[in-house]
Amino acid sequence: MLDTLMLPFQFSFMNKAFIIVTLISIPMAILSCYIVLKGWSLMGDAIAHAVLPGVVIAHLLALPLAIGAFIAGLCCALTTGYIKENCRIREDTVMGIVFSGMFAVGLILFHQANSELHLTHLLLGDVLGISNSSMIETGIISVFVLLILLIRGRDLMLLIFDPQLAQVLGINVSFWHYGIQVLLALSIVAALQAVGMILSISLLITPGACALLISKRFGDMVIVSLCVAISCSVLGIYTSFYIDSAPAATIVLYMAVVFCSIFCYKIYADRQIIQKHQKKTLDIFSASTPS
Amino acid sequence: MEYLLEPFGYEYMVNAMLISALIGVVCAFLSAFLMLRGWSLIADALSHATVPGVAIAYMAGLPFSIGAFVSGGFAAVSILFIKRRSLLKEDVAIGLIFTTFFALGLFLLSLSPSTVDLQRILMGNILAIAPWDALQMVIISIATLLFLTIYWKDLLLVFFDEQQAWMAGISPIKLQILFFACLSATTLAAMQTVGALLVIAVVVTPGATAYLLSDKFNHIIIISICIGLFSALLGTYLSYFIDGVTGAIIVCLQTLCFLVAFIFAPKQGLFSNIKRRKAALRNHYA
Numbered sequence: 241m242l243d244t245l246m247l248p249f250q251f252s253f254m255n256k257a258f259i260i261v262t263l264i265s266i267p268m269a270i271l272s273c274y275i276v277l278k279g280w281s282l283m284g285d286a287i288a289h290a291v292l293p294g295v296v297i298a299h300l301l302a303l304p305l306a307i308g309a310f311i312a313g314l315c316c317a318l319t320t321g322y323i324k325e326n327c328r329i330r331e332d333t334v335m336g337i338v339f340s341g342m343f344a345v346g347l348i349l350f351h352q353a354n355s356e357l358h359l360t361h362l363l364l365g366d367v368l369g370i371s372n373s374s375m376i377e378t379g380i381i382s383v384f385v386l387l388i389l390l391i392r393g394r395d396l397m398l399l400i401f402d403p404q405l406a407q408v409l410g411i412n413v414s415f416w417h418y419g420i421q422v423l424l425a426l427s428i429v430a431a432l433q434a435v436g437m438i439l440s441i442s443l444l445i446t447p448g449a450c451a452l453l454i455s456k457r458f459g460d461m462v463i464v465s466l467c468v469a470i471s472c473s474v475l476g477i478y479t480s481f482y483i484d485s486a487p488a489a490t491i492v493l494y495m496a497v498v499f500c501s502i503f504c505y506k507i508y509a510d511r512q513i514i515q516k517h518q519k520k521t522l523d524i525f526s527a528s529t530p531s
Numbered sequence: 532m533e534y535l536l537e538p539f540g541y542e543y544m545v546n547a548m549l550i551s552a553l554i555g556v557v558c559a560f561l562s563a564f565l566m567l568r569g570w571s572l573i574a575d576a577l578s579h580a581t582v583p584g585v586a587i588a589y590m591a592g593l594p595f596s597i598g599a600f601v602s603g604g605f606a607a608v609s610i611l612f613i614k615r616r617s618l619l620k621e622d623v624a625i626g627l628i629f630t631t632f633f634a635l636g637l638f639l640l641s642l643s644p645s646t647v648d649l650q651r652i653l654m655g656n657i658l659a660i661a662p663w664d665a666l667q668m669v670i671i672s673i674a675t676l677l678f679l680t681i682y683w684k685d686l687l688l689v690f691f692d693e694q695q696a697w698m699a700g701i702s703p704i705k706l707q708i709l710f711f712a713c714l715s716a717t718t719l720a721a722m723q724t725v726g727a728l729l730v731i732a733v734v735v736t737p738g739a740t741a742y743l744l745s746d747k748f749n750h751i752i753i754i755s756i757c758i759g760l761f762s763a764l765l766g767t768y769l770s771y772f773i774d775g776v777t778g779a780i781i782v783c784l785q786t787l788c789f790l791v792a793f794i795f796a797p798k799q800g801l802f803s804n805i806k807r808r809k810a811a812l813r814n815h816y817a
Contacts (some may be wrong), residue, residue: 484641
């Protein structure tokens with residue numbers, strides 16, 4: 241029994257997978273708190289899709305994929321910002337146009353290149369077949385993002401809750417607007433090879449959303465979000481070993497289950513509170529009226 | 532010359548061009564409304580959320596449009612429910628639901644890999660469309676087109692001013708539900724031509740481009756339809772020569788249209804904006 245349960249830990253590729261998802265999920269969980277509070281989910285979505293042409297070009301030029309992906313993500317952010325400032329179309333629409341255009345270009349390039357890159361691996365990740373060098377890449381990027389978040393996290397928080405005050409206090413608001421997109425792009429790049437571009441969006445939204453439901457302070461929110469992300473990632477990989485499913489999809493489904501349970505609990509708890517208040521008012525009412 | 536006409540000699544090419552043109556027109560028509568309302572994210576979400584439905588329908592041997600429709604509707608309901616019952620913002624609810632549904636689809640597909648071609652759901656493949664699927668597409672497109680041509684004025688009123696629509700005796704809720712049904716049916720059709728990942732482009736870009744070129748809503752609709760029609764025709768035609776993904780080429784053409792409009796549009800374009808700004812400065816200093 242115990243042997244079967246410990247079986248995944250005996251394979252080096254499984255251990256690597258455990259380490260890598262933990263590495264990815266830490267910065268993403270922290271970023272997701274900011275994203276959920278600010279309402280920037282589309283931004284993560286956009287950058288994750290726009291990365292594709294960069295990856296293909298980097299592959300053709302034999303550069304590290306992370307560099308190409310990062311440049312493409314940045315391009316998407318800058319183009320969106322520029323177009324939005326110079327015409328009357330809403331930001332989310334502009335973002336949709338830019339990222340889908342870039343994604344289409346990436347697809348065409350990919351088909352013309354006919355390379356040995358697997359499109360499904362880019363889209364959905366390939367955490368079990370990850371190479372040592374890309375693991376180191378991922379580690380460096382994750383630690384870098386984490387460091388920036390630890391050092392400048394409070395500034396970012398101020399920026400999200402009160403941009404005016406942040407400006408008054410001398411924080412460069414437009415710099416950080418792009419700064420957070422750079423951080424997003426970096427963390428997506430790190431997650432690209434492990435969980436793929438589509439599911440990295442989920443890692444950037446769901447942990448923060450879970451945490452927002454049950455925490456009232458930002459610090460608590462970050463901790464809850466970290467717990468959700470790390471435990472779901474590890475559990476997802478572990479489960480996928482036994483039922484032979486797509487690891488990244490399993491991780492996302494675990495997070496969805498956590499979200500659903502928190503959500504239901506929250507509804508139940510709210511109802512309890514309302515009933516308690518109703519009962520109290522009823523008691524007061526019946527006590528005050530002479531029978 | 533003969534080389535250029537070659538695609539028309541093949542029946543599958545002609546069929547593909549006709550179907551993708553039809554779908555392109557419907558999507559472009561819808562995109563004019565979506566642009567007004569700022570619902571671009573919803574279309575993206577719907578297209579991703581249909582993936583588990585398609586997967587299950589294929590496995591069970593049902594027509595895929597039924598599965599997709601059910602799971603799309605389920606996703607829409609859960610988005611609304613989450614938004615209503617928690618503090619989460621709308622975009623968070625949408626992002627959460629669509630990634631979850633998408634993951635569910637992938638999960639199901641990974642458990643029984645051989646039944647469905649994932650690449651086909653993600654990228655679409657209009658050139659190899661089965662006759663039965665093609666028939667579903669045509670029915671969906673024509674129904675949506677009919678609905679839109681009959682009700683476009685009512686829809687416009689509802690989207691611009693719900694109160695006034697009420698006063699005029701239109702039921703906004705009923706129309707919006709119908710519109711949503713049309714939207715999800717159309718995203719489904721578009722999945723066949725451009726695939727789940729690029730649906731957002733065909734239901735957003737033509738409308739936005741038209742919005743840069745005109746101020747009148749009926750002009751916006753016409754321009755948007757033209758863009759949708761020609762990009763679909765040309766894209767399918769070109770895909771014969773460069774042997775690429777049809778959907779991606781269509782989307783590229785539309786993005787190109789958007790960029791051209793963004794730079795050169797007579798009133799809203801980049802150049803005319805710069806010119807206007809300079810003229811204003813000159814007047815200011817004169």
